[in-house]
Amino acid sequence: MATQSPPRSASAAAAAKPHLADSVEQPYFPDEPTGPIIRTEIPGPKSKEAIAELDKVFDTRSLNMMANYQNSFGNYIADLDGNVLLDVYAQIASIPVGYSNPSLLLAATSPDMASAIINRPALGNFPQHDWAQILETGILRVAPKGCDQVFTAQAGSDANELAYKAAFMWKRRQQRGGADIEFTAEEIESSMNNQSPGSPNMSILSFKTAFHGRLFGSLSTTRSKPIHKLDIPAFDWPQASFPALKYPLEQHVEENAREEARCLAEVEKLLTTYHNPPAAVIVEPIQSEGGDNHASPAFFKGLREVTRKHDVLLIVDEVQTGVGATGKFWAHEHWNLQDPPDMVTFSKKAQTAGYYFGNPELRPNKPYRQFNTWMGDPARALLFRAIINEIARLNLVHNTAETGDYLYAGLESLAQKYPGEIENLRGKGQGTFIAWDSPRRDEILKKGKGVGINIGGSGASAVRLRPMLIFQKRHADIFLEAMEKILKS
Amino acid sequence: MATQSPPRSASAAAAAKPHLADSVEQPYFPDEPTGPIIRTEIPGPKSKEAIAELDKVFDTRSLNMMANYQNSFGNYIADLDGNVLLDVYAQIASIPVGYSNPSLLLAATSPDMASAIINRPALGNFPQHDWAQILETGILRVAPKGCDQVFTAQAGSDANELAYKAAFMWKRRQQRGGADIEFTAEEIESSMNNQSPGSPNMSILSFKTAFHGRLFGSLSTTRSKPIHKLDIPAFDWPQASFPALKYPLEQHVEENAREEARCLAEVEKLLTTYHNPPAAVIVEPIQSEGGDNHASPAFFKGLREVTRKHDVLLIVDEVQTGVGATGKFWAHEHWNLQDPPDMVTFSKKAQTAGYYFGNPELRPNKPYRQFNTWMGDPARALLFRAIINEIARLNLVHNTAETGDYLYAGLESLAQKYPGEIENLRGKGQGTFIAWDSPRRDEILKKGKGVGINIGGSGASAVRLRPMLIFQKRHADIFLEAMEKILKS
Structure with a gap:
């Protein structure tokens, strides 16, 4: 598939859906993309070329996505073909405060x-x-x-x-x-x-x-x-x-x-x-x-x-x-x-x-x-x-607690709406460290990219959410909307 | 002990000893110190204070020397008390092209x-x-x-x-x-x-x-x-x-x-x-x-x-x-x-x-x-x-081969002059990767600092030389002279 969703503002999404995030929530990074951008199937042609090149010298069979980190910002990971995904996997739970975080950049150039x-x-x-x-x-x-x-x-x-x-x-x-x-x-x-x-x-x-x-x-x-x-x-x-x-x-x-x-x-x-x-x-x-x-x-x-x-x-x-x-x-x-x-x-x-x-x-x-x-x-x-x-500075532990509750509630609603699709939802009160079992887990992970989400699995059947600490309600809205698209399909 | 050797030029040392390095050898880093500087016993008062502070949170029993790397340059490691030692141990053989190397600094700030x-x-x-x-x-x-x-x-x-x-x-x-x-x-x-x-x-x-x-x-x-x-x-x-x-x-x-x-x-x-x-x-x-x-x-x-x-x-x-x-x-x-x-x-x-x-x-x-x-x-x-x-750029593998031969020859002379002090000299033709056994190895390592040399051991009785790849004949001269001081004492 090769669809393209234009960037859209989080507040517009919020206005459209009354259960969604309070539009007065301040973004941590005003320059962060306002939503995913899908320009090609993933991997796209440039990524495929780069993967073939890399495979000559480095095992690429576990490769998920070839990234361009200079173009990645905040919660969003960019690839070589102009695709930009909301990243709730975050380098296997390793990116804390966003790609190309300006405060870290200061420290890195000291x-x-x-x-x-x-x-x-x-x-x-x-x-x-x-x-x-x-x-x-x-x-x-x-x-x-x-x-x-x-x-x-x-x-x-x-x-x-x-x-x-x-x-x-x-x-x-x-x-x-x-x-x-x-x-x-x-x-x-x-x-x-x-x-x-x-x-x-x-x-x-x-x-x-x-x-x-x-x-x-x-x-x-x-x-x-x-x-x-x-x-x-x-x-x-x-x-x-x-x-x-x-x-x-x-x-x-x-x-x-x-x-x-x-x-x-x-x-x-x-x-x-x-x-x-x-x-x-x-x-x-x-x-x-x-x-x-x-x-x-x-x-x-x-x-x-x-x-x-x-x-x-x-x-x-x-x-x-x-x-x-x-x-x-x-x-x-x-x-x-x-x-x-x-x-x-x-x-x-x-x-x-x-x-x-x-x-x-x-x-x-x-x-x-x-x-x-x-x-x-x-x-x-x-x-x-x-x-x-x-x-x-950003009070991010408080943020993960709050955003986590919000995200969990959204997933609970989805679970009720799509019975059998979101099972054993867990992580309530555990910030954004949320997971559930899915009867078609691998398909969901794969389809995520098509709707602008980079997402990972845990164990045999769990979808694991590992957003960064700067994941806000606005991002949760985008994520929940994307998940619903997949579940509907 | 608390001696102080003023910095001296390598060429002056070479002039004084006809077997020493050719004075036309070009230094890789013109700004490198010309020799060790000993201002205090090691550790000096500032280092002792810093070590006591560090020991509260980090095991310091294996500490050899508290360093100031911002003041370290080329083959020379600086401490907190103004001492500057010729470093032939180089972070257990890990510093390749000198402290604060300008080319690496460019890469590190890219x-x-x-x-x-x-x-x-x-x-x-x-x-x-x-x-x-x-x-x-x-x-x-x-x-x-x-x-x-x-x-x-x-x-x-x-x-x-x-x-x-x-x-x-x-x-x-x-x-x-x-x-x-x-x-x-x-x-x-x-x-x-x-x-x-x-x-x-x-x-x-x-x-x-x-x-x-x-x-x-x-x-x-x-x-x-x-x-x-x-x-x-x-x-x-x-x-x-x-x-x-x-x-x-x-x-x-x-x-x-x-x-x-x-x-x-x-x-x-x-x-x-x-x-x-x-x-x-x-x-x-x-x-x-x-x-x-x-x-x-x-x-x-x-x-x-x-x-x-x-x-x-x-x-x-x-x-x-x-x-x-x-x-x-x-x-x-x-x-x-x-x-x-x-x-x-x-x-x-x-x-x-x-x-x-x-x-x-x-x-x-x-x-x-x-x-x-x-x-x-x-x-x-x-x-x-x-x-x-x-x-x-600096043809450093060639340098270690050449400098190694020079250093080895110097150590052979010392071994002849001080029988029983330098035993089983080894590493001939192996660049600067030279070692020998010493009946009083630990004493020699310790005395090294007093004559401006940071040096390490290997196994039970070997003195191991692990200078950086930018170690030149001028540095070998300083090292050999310092070793002779110790052997004489």
Whole structure:
């Protein structure tokens, strides 16, 4: 198909539909396109040419769309053929405050950034003089409650693996009886042969349908799809069931509570009986790749209790849920834990990565145990600081909460209007972190482009919404209208 | 100690010592400091204050020196107290063409760079329109012979792990009998439980004293120091002996040949008998972290033969040796292999990471098998392109070869003059990638700062030189003079 919708103003759309956004809502970026533009089928002729060229040197079989980012602005992603889509996938949930954000552009063109790019330090050995200040005015300003230290990394996968390493070192120190107990000769020798006790037969417990990354340790805890795991050696680590809640939640209260209790009992059993004993449990607040699976605050409180009871750490993987999209800066703030997680990992919208921790015992007892050449990237830490400032300036966490409620209500209406098309709608009160199951999911994702929407999936059958934090009611209106077009068709 | 050496011109030093550099050698950067400046002991009072501040939020026990990169230029690193050191460690071998390099600064302040920083794509799904061009005019321009494709990554550790994953997928495809053979139900199910056959009991063979990274898969192949490995679960993967050559090489020709044959026989035995069969062998051209251990081209040719014979892949880890320092762009070019390595990994001086490969069978048979959110970083790829251009403009690979010979000769003279202080001098003909063993290594590293030199160690007793590619004879003179001061003391 090759249709063309001229740009139109959001307020005109609002006027046409009384249930739509209040037309007095101020846009964050007055220069942002007012709507999608479809000029060609996607990929169009120029994109096809560029894809063929790229395929000679780079695997393009997972390519979704060839983008022109210089032409992308705010919530809108542009391609090479003049098409401009409303982007509710946002580089797999990684763009926080819009394409070509002017505040980030200022940070990206600062002398500090230039120096950080061309003089990348080995941070553990030769940190730059202002590293403490960069951390304190950036990454640590948004540190989750109870976690006042940070270990910086490169991406979500290695952030999780570094957290696992911290957990193993902590557990072995505890088993040894303290930080001042030296390694035995047997431990030293066996570690060099990859054998126990030096390389202990311990584990990290994760949940079925979880996603924690695709390196060898993180992949051993990832359980979302076989295509991620086939042919790759993995550690013999345990997995517990994650609650399979029924929707709407208010109609299945007791059943869902029983399901969560069942899963917690499974966790407890694995913690006490698994042959490779766990040092930690890792969990996503929302299983964001394996189907957008939610659980209640009570479940996570139970998980905190059972991990404390059996003296293992609780790692909360906020790689995808973190940084504002759920209506809180960190999704686990929704749980109101009295006793904070031991570690919280982050990446994606932070545009850098790492893990937060509070307990000084999670600093290994000797230097160079948790170390690598770069240990993060000051350039990306400067960018995260600018992102944090932009989130504060525009009050964007409040925005995702408000816009999320609005978007959810709109989807509820659509679900009623088109029965069977939007099932298990979930993410109520979780900002714009919304998903539903669709019997023809892949078709919907594909048709999205034709109506001007870039949208992604999660797990086998879920449509996952991951708009940026600057997604407003005006954008929700465009999105809902486009969805209705697809559902009608 | 608190001494102060005023800056002095390199040509004055050369005039004073007739064996020193030709005074007509042109400096690459006329504004570079002419020598080290020592104003305080290191760390000085301002650095101590900054370190104490940083320690509140970031582990500083591995801190070597708190740097001010805005004041660092060319081969010289500055600290907060006005000290300026000749840097022959270069962020653990990661700074290629000098601090605050003007050509890199131009690249870092370009509009393309700004867009790449603020619009970071999920490259596998939404590559930017000029990604092919960035690769072709950058990373792929220096692709090793026989490797015309690249998979980009973030750091050396994950570059190696992605290469391991490619090797496992390739081997299993071969065992299955082709790319079009579908996974069995048993494979699919067992992979989700981290069990064979879906998660096969296969391995990567590495060498004793090797270093390949510190994530769970890469750490399982790293065998340099127990402190890296203790308390971390590891895969049961095999290790072969790496040749322990005797120096000077010309006096131990037959003995060294026997040693290399012994190691190759060990490799062959492990390839054919290890209970978790290897899919690949990974090797560093020079074991750059575990002691600067070298082997001859004949050894590596033998390794290529034995891996072909037993149908496993050969991965050359050029994370530290790559990008010009050995007098070749890639260290494995010294071997003159007729049959290229299957994969070559890179990071550090490339300021980005990934692996090169040539065989189309190393592209997995389905999309999303080798995939992650970011899959590299266009900003860093743009920087690598600027680095490659700068290396070409200044003919820096030629420079490392020439300066390396000069530096090696100077160290040979010192070794003769101070018997027992410089042992097993190695790296002849390997550019500036030079090392030696010292009976009081740690003392020498420490004393280096007092005489204006920042220098690092390798393994238990080696001093490793890792100057930047812009290290010239004038810098070698300063270094040799400083070394002599230490040896005299």
